Amino acid sequence: MLKIYNTLTRKKETFIPRVEGKVGMYVCGMTVYDYCHVGHARVMVVFDTVARYFRYLGYDLTYVRNVTDIDDKIIKRAYENGEEITQLTERFIDAMHEDERALFVLPPDQEPKATQSIDSIINMICVLIDKGLAYVGNNGDVFYAVTKFKDYGKLSGKNLDDLQAGERVDVDLAKQNPMDFVLWKMTKVNEPAWDSPWGLGRPGWHIECSAMSTCCLGNHFDIHGGGMDLQFPHHENEIAQSEGATGETFVNVWMHNGFVRINEEKMSKSLRNFFTVREVLKQYKPEIIRFFILSSHYRSPLNYSDEQLNDAGTALTRLYNALRDCDFSTDIIDKDYKVKFDQAMQDDFNTPIALSVLFDLARELNKSKDSINQSTILASTLKYLAGFLGLLQDDPELFLKSGAEESDATADALIDKLVQERIDAKKAKNWALADSIRDNLKDQGVVVEDSPNGTSTWRRHN
RNA sequence: GGCUGCGUAGCAAAACGGUUAUGCAGUGGCCUGCAAAGCCAUCUACGGCGGUUCGACUCCGCCCGCAGCCUCCA
Numbered sequence: 001m002l003k004i005y006n007t008l009t010r011k012k013e014t015f016i017p018r019v020e021g022k023v024g025m026y027v028c029g030m031t032v033y034d035y036c037h038v039g040h041a042r043v044m045v046v047f048d049t050v051a052r053y054f055r056y057l058g059y060d061l062t063y064v065r066n067v068t069d070i071d072d073k074i075i076k077r078a079y080e081n082g083e084e085i086t087q088l089t090e091r092f093i094d095a096m097h098e099d100e101r102a103l104f105v106l107p108p109d110q111e112p113k114a115t116q117s118i119d120s121i122i123n124m125i126c127v128l129i130d131k132g133l134a135y136v137g138n139n140g141d142v143f144y145a146v147t148k149f150k151d152y153g154k155l156s157g158k159n160l161d162d163l164q165a166g167e168r169v170d171v172d173l174a175k176q177n178p179m180d181f182v183l184w185k186m187t188k189v190n191e192p193a194w195d196s197p198w199g200l201g202r203p204g205w206h207i208e209c210s211a212m213s214t215c216c217l218g219n220h221f222d223i224h225g226g227g228m229d230l231q232f233p234h235h236e237n238e239i240a241q242s243e244g245a246t247g248e249t250f251v252n253v254w255m256h257n258g259f260v261r262i263n264e265e266k267m268s269k270s271l272r273n274f275f276t277v278r279e280v281l282k283q284y285k286p287e288i289i290r291f292f293i294l295s296s297h298y299r300s301p302l303n304y305s306d307e308q309l310n311d312a313g314t315a316l317t318r319l320y321n322a323l324r325d326c327d328f329s330t331d332i333i334d335k336d337y338k339v340k341f342d343q344a345m346q347d348d349f350n351t352p353i354a355l356s357v358l359f360d361l362a363r364e365l366n367k368s369k370d371s372i373n374q375s376t377i378l379a380s381t382l383k384y385l386a387g388f389l390g391l392l393q394d395d396p397e398l399f400l401k402s403g404a405e406e407s408d409a410t411a412d413a414l415i416d417k418l419v420q421e422r423i424d425a426k427k428a429k430n431w432a433l434a435d436s437i438r439d440n441l442k443d444q445g446v447v448v449e450d451s452p453n454g455t456s457t458w459r460r461h462n
Numbered sequence: 463g464g465c466u467g468c469g470u471a472g473c474a475a476a477a478c479g480g481u482u483a484u485g486c487a488g489u490g491g492c493c494u495g496c497a498a499a500g501c502c503a504u505c506u507a508c509g510g511c512g513g514u515u516c517g518a519c520u521c522c523g524c525c526c527g528c529a530g531c532c533u534c535c536a
Contacts, residue, residue, distance in 0.1 A: 007466095010466085027536095028536075029536085030536075031534090031535080031536095036536090037536090039535090039536050040536055041536090042536070043536045044536090046536095071534085072534075073534070073535090153465095156465075156466075156531075156532085157465055157466065158464080158465055158466095158531085158532070159464080159465080161464090162463085162464040162465070162532085163464075163465090163532060179532095205534085226536060227535080227536030228466090228467090228530070228531080228536080229530075229531070229534095229535055229536065230535085230536065231466085231530095231531070232465090232466095232531055232532065233531090233532080233533090234535095256536095257536070258467090258529095258530090259529085259530075259536080260536085261529080264528070264529070265529080266529075266530070266535090267536095268534095268535055268536085269534085269535060270534070270535060271535095295474075295475070295485080296474080296475060296476090297475085297476075299467085300467095300468080300475085300476095301467090301468080301529070301530090303474085305474095307473070307474085307486095308473090308474065310486085311473080311474065311485070311486050311487090312474095312485090312486095314485080314486060315484095315485045315486070318485075318486095318499090318500095321499065321500080322500090324499095344476090344477095347477090350476070350477085352474095352475055352476050352477095352483095352484075352485095353475095353476055353477070353483080353484080355475095355484075355485080356475090356476075356483060356484035356485080357484090358484095359484055359485065360483095360484075363500095363501085366499090366500055366501070367500085367501065369500085426495085429495075431495060431496070434495090434496090435495095435496070435497080438496095438497075438498090442498095447498060447499085448497085448498070449497090449498050449499050449500095450494075450497080450498075450499090451499090452493085452494085457499090459499095
């Protein structure tokens with residue numbers, strides 16, 4: 001029985017799909033004006049893992065993750081760069097897909113873009129105006145009237161009166177209520193604009209997700225996810241828009257992942273304390289980053305530091321080491337470990353425990369190396385289960401011999417040659433030479449390991 | 463100010479009302495020419511104060527500390 005923590009009820013609930021055997025999941029994706037940072041990577045990896053697990057459980061999943069390709073920041077950045085908006089957004093969409101592939105994130109089934117959903121956005125705004133939930137302000141912008149939606153605040157646990165008491169910057173005088181938010185913005189000079197019943201303009205941020213999600217998954221679907229910071233106001237506003245427009249329940253389960261932190265502080269673009277995925281990839285192998293992300297529960301904060309990444313690298317090396325030189329078979333899986341793994345994953349996708357099961361498995365595998373049958377079963381089980389986390393699918397030999405940089409065949413050949421020279425030196429009992437070769441390689445980040453039968457292997461230190 | 467959430471050993475990170483988490487690091491041993499890897503053993507815990515209970519790290523209350531949201535942010 002799969003349990004998922006639902007932000008709406010603040011409880012873990014047994015997951016019951018709306019339609020038996022099917023799951024619709026929408027995740028708020030990136031605004032594409034810059035490279036993805038580790039915080040974005042967390043969203044991608046976490047929901048990729050959720051998606052993989054739903055499929056593993058046999059659900060027919062439709063996973064939608066949008067791209068916000070029109071907003072103030074995009075316009076500003078394009079202007080600063082002296083670049084066409086579409087040129088900028090296409091560039092960063094490509095970069096995002098590259099990062100995604102690097103982190104073994106499988107593409108979502110649908111990836112709608114805001115600029116390609118203008119019709120459904122306009123339709124939804126029309127309905128909201130017809131229903132008296134939205135109005136045209138005296139500056140021509142269209143606003144959502146939050147006081148008209150009785151459940152406003154139900155997701156974030158906020159209450160309009162308290163919010164109004166809070167300090168607010170720059171209250172827009174065209175609004176009836178300071179908490180009202182924009183559905184449609186009138187165009188300014190040199191901005192992209194679409195024709196609408198209210199004149200040339202562009203959509204506000206929140207409406208695009210309401211339009212795209214209901215468009216792709218229907219008025220009512222199972223899961224909506226995103227980072228914690230989207231809880232309010234973004235997701236709150238989505239509920240107001242979608243439920244206001246359709247009169248139906250919008251989403252059954254709201255999932256929010258925790259932040260990536262640096263020095264106990266949220267990693268964010270505005271604080272300028274972020275590392276982009278491609279920066280980190282220069283230093284660490286992609287699978288290490290994925291392992292690092294999954295080593296804490298998706299709702300917990302995740303502190304980013306070199307120490308953490310190094311630990312993740314060592315831990316992952318242990319698993320790959322266990323798989324080294326093993327045979328694999330797809331049809332023999334150890335049931336006990338599978339059950340333990342499932343128990344962890346079904347408890348709100350508890351990946352730290354799922355990983356601990358993999359380590360238990362690795363220990364037993366290391367002990368069973370002299371029994372081919374047993375080690376094949378355990379190795380196959382380890383690789384099979386790890387696959388649902390998007391881990392351990394590389395050839396162990398390749399993983400262990402690779403570094404963060406692109407692999408270099410000539411460098412590897414040279415290492416092989418030195419390792420062979422060392423084997424020869426060992427045979428001649430020339431320990432001094434053997435040790436100096438080993439020390440030499442170690443200085444280059446290559447660890448040599450001997451095996452009982454006189455052969456030697458090597459791996460690159462993370 | 464309002465609303466969330468968190469506080470576990472050297473570091474990271476989980477579960478659980480009474481029983482080994484797990485990874486890294488440390489210590490002792492086995493293995494090894496010596497190492498590394500691996501195996502075995504082992505030391506460091508549950509922010510503070512009360513309460514409930516036969517028994518609480520786990521439930522409740524208060525306090526302290528931290529983070530986040532209330533403005534664009536994954």
